[in-house]
Amino acid sequence: MTHTVRHKQKLLARVKRIRGQVEAIERALEAEAGCEKVMHLIAGARGAIAGLMSEVIEDHVRTHLVDAARHPNALNGEAAEQLLDVVRTYLR
Amino acid sequence: MTHTVRHKQKLLARVKRIRGQVEAIERALEAEAGCEKVMHLIAGARGAIAGLMSEVIEDHVRTHLVDAARHPNALNGEAAEQLLDVVRTYLR
Amino acid sequence: MTHTVRHKQKLLARVKRIRGQVEAIERALEAEAGCEKVMHLIAGARGAIAGLMSEVIEDHVRTHLVDAARHPNALNGEAAEQLLDVVRTYLR
Amino acid sequence: MTHTVRHKQKLLARVKRIRGQVEAIERALEAEAGCEKVMHLIAGARGAIAGLMSEVIEDHVRTHLVDAARHPNALNGEAAEQLLDVVRTYLR
Numbered sequence: 001m002t003h004t005v006r007h008k009q010k011l012l013a014r015v016k017r018i019r020g021q022v023e024a025i026e027r028a029l030e031a032e033a034g035c036e037k038v039m040h041l042i043a044g045a046r047g048a049i050a051g052l053m054s055e056v057i058e059d060h061v062r063t064h065l066v067d068a069a070r071h072p073n074a075l076n077g078e079a080a081e082q083l084l085d086v087v088r089t090y091l092r
Numbered sequence: 093m094t095h096t097v098r099h100k101q102k103l104l105a106r107v108k109r110i111r112g113q114v115e116a117i118e119r120a121l122e123a124e125a126g127c128e129k130v131m132h133l134i135a136g137a138r139g140a141i142a143g144l145m146s147e148v149i150e151d152h153v154r155t156h157l158v159d160a161a162r163h164p165n166a167l168n169g170e171a172a173e174q175l176l177d178v179v180r181t182y183l184r
Numbered sequence: 185m186t187h188t189v190r191h192k193q194k195l196l197a198r199v200k201r202i203r204g205q206v207e208a209i210e211r212a213l214e215a216e217a218g219c220e221k222v223m224h225l226i227a228g229a230r231g232a233i234a235g236l237m238s239e240v241i242e243d244h245v246r247t248h249l250v251d252a253a254r255h256p257n258a259l260n261g262e263a264a265e266q267l268l269d270v271v272r273t274y275l276r
Numbered sequence: 277m278t279h280t281v282r283h284k285q286k287l288l289a290r291v292k293r294i295r296g297q298v299e300a301i302e303r304a305l306e307a308e309a310g311c312e313k314v315m316h317l318i319a320g321a322r323g324a325i326a327g328l329m330s331e332v333i334e335d336h337v338r339t340h341l342v343d344a345a346r347h348p349n350a351l352n353g354e355a356a357e358q359l360l361d362v363v364r365t366y367l368r
Contacts, residue, residue, distance in 0.1 A: 008121060015118045019206045021115055026107045035152040036358045042145045043108060043365055045110075049141060052117075053134045057270060060127040064263040065249055074258035076132075079248040082312045086241060089319055092368060095365035128266045149362060156355040157341055166196055171340040174220045178333060181227055182366045184276060192305060199302045202321075209328075210291045213284060219336040226329045233325060236301075237318045244311040248353055 021045040113137040142183045205229040234275040297321040326367045
């Protein structure tokens with residue numbers, strides 16, 4: 001449970017950071033910043049969203065693919081890691 | 093100039109929509125919504141950011157690659173469209 | 185077992201098609217085809233490789249995350265589908 | 277002209293390498309290699325195709341967006357580099 005609460009706080013901190021990045025894009029557009037700066041800020045927000053998705057997918061794979069209470073040890077941890085490795089290369 | 097102001101408003105409207113989407117992710121995490129819902133919201137925000145990037149890149153290609161005041165008609169419009177077509181397939 | 189053999193044939197057919205697409209890129213470059221044609225062929229090969237990866241990942245999720253012989257019914261089919269839906273949107 | 281021929285050879289060398297990578301995927305499937313190995317080989321081929329696309333797009337931007345014979349110096353080199361930087365982050 002503590003783990004879940006801590007995990008939720010970690011995800012929320014990521015989302016708040018992303019909101020800050022989106023607000024920075026808004027300010028840059030308002031201030032008519034150059035394309036380069038705007039593209040750079042958007043690329044940063046995109047990367048942060050990919051990182052958030054990656055974390056939620058990891059959570060999903062580790063906790064929802066198998067109900068560990070009913071099927072302890074059924075999830076093949078090594079196969080799950082291989083999957084997450086591939087997913088992460090696509091989420092950059 | 094009017095064009096630029098209108099364009100700026102369009103980009104700002106997109107960013108505000110993205111901020112709304114990021115806030116919806118935050119609320120979903122706060123409310124401990126299911127992974128599926130959270131992943132769906134993140135995918136939506138990611139798509140919206142890709143759409144914004146696509147629009148900024150188009151703007152950049154059409155207005156900054158060639159200084160049209162000094163070099164009128166120098167930009168090959170067809171080649172620019174081919175480039176943007178390819179970029180868009182990568183920005184989905 | 186028959187299923188596996190049929191599945192292997194399906195994957196092999198995909199890879200052979202990709203090889204044909206890569207050879208078409210080679211011929212286009214040899215013939216000094218225009219950039220547009222070359223970019224189009226490369227985008228096609230990229231899409232086909234993404235489709236192959238998607239299929240291998242599906243296979244991996246469905247058959248390797250849980251050893252069905254030792255843990256029958258342990259894999260949550262709905263959670264697995266949700267995961268694959270997300271992965272597919274990233275593999276386009 | 278020499279430049280073009282050398283460039284063509286460079287692109288062809290990339291494509292031949294990709295063909296070799298696709299053939300390695302084929303052999304791995306024939307040999308019933310594990311999912312991990314197959315996914316790794318596919319990820320490698322995908323990265324190589326992205327690299328090829330990146331190079332063709334660079335070529336396209338540098339040589340086709342502006343007809344340098346008719347409009348010398350019309351292409352804004354800095355703006356072109358900014359564009360290619362963004363495109364490359366999406367082509368990984």
